[in-house]
Amino acid sequence: MTEMTAYLGWKIDFTGPAGEAALLSPGSVQWRIYKNQVALGIGGVAAVLMEFADPRIRSGVWDHSTYKADPIGRSRRTGVAAMVGVYGPASAARRVIQGVTNMHARVGGETPGGTAYQALDTQLLDWVSATAAYGFLNAYDRFVAPVTPSDKARFFAEGQAVARLYGVRDSPRSNADFEAMMMRLAGGFEPHPIVEEFLGIIQSGKAAPAVPKFLHRALARASVSILPPLIRGRLRLGAAYDLTAADRIALKLAAALAERRMDPASPPCQASVRLGLPADFLYRPRAEQGRLLERAGLAAPAAARAA
Secondary structure (H helix, E strand, O other): OOOEEEEOOEEEEOOOOOOOOOOOOOOOHHHHHHOOHHHHHHHHHHHHHHHHOOHHHHHHHHHHOOOOOOHHHHHHHHHHHHHHHHHOOHHHHHHHHHHHHHHHOOOEEEOOOOOEEEOOOHHHHHHHHHHHHHHHHHHHHHHOOOOOHHHHHHHHHHHHHHHHHOOOOOOOOOHHHHHHHHHHHHHHOOOOHHHHHHHHHHHHOOOOOOOOHHHHHHHHHHHHHOOOHHHHHHHOOOHHHOOOHHHHHHHHHHHHHHHHOOOOOOHHHHHHHHOOOOOOHHHOOHHHHHHHHHHOOOOOOHHHHHO
């Protein structure tokens, strides 16, 4: 990613203004998890699949965005918005979130089954936010490193403030909360050919041609593997999407590499520098991170100080 990232016509500089805080602390669990591109890929695809189980969200995305014409560009813009919310200067994050909200205000219509929807319906906003949190957290936990129960609780709690900026009213504080929300919506979940079409796009490898195609196929199956069984069943994603032993090994190796190898031009590294921390801050041992936060005059969560 270049130093200046474009979104909705704005240039977003993760390196400045120097010292401007992000919406989330550099000692947060979210800063740790969002830096891993493999976990983001798996979790992001899983989130979209869970969203597409609801015909209102599926119709809103498919009929009112560029996903059909430019699925890769649309996915990248969504990724930029997520990075800005976690690592960007707070002023830029609020501007981007308001821009997304303004776009959503114009989205509405009817599903093929005749159900009316509005993108700013709080029930839909709540579900979209919940699927993202569930997807990213569980992808990291499954394919990168186990996340402790206390850190899972912190991850969900940290996301509350950002979610509220999007208009979310009910954010899960645990996987159990997520499952309770899922059960309230489950009566409307259904399969649709768009789900298979979306997974075909992911498996095609068009998003990252330099990455071996088998890894794209493995990523799609990994995303299906972390879906709650109820949603996988409703979407009718059968044995063809079962994760193989080879898939698991390849993805864990790729995730381990992503966890160790930093990119100085990436948002996590640029945001660290913006706050007076080393570019490789997030790639250092947790205890050292705590000391660096204290030295920079930034609040270090107790868990980081004690690690």
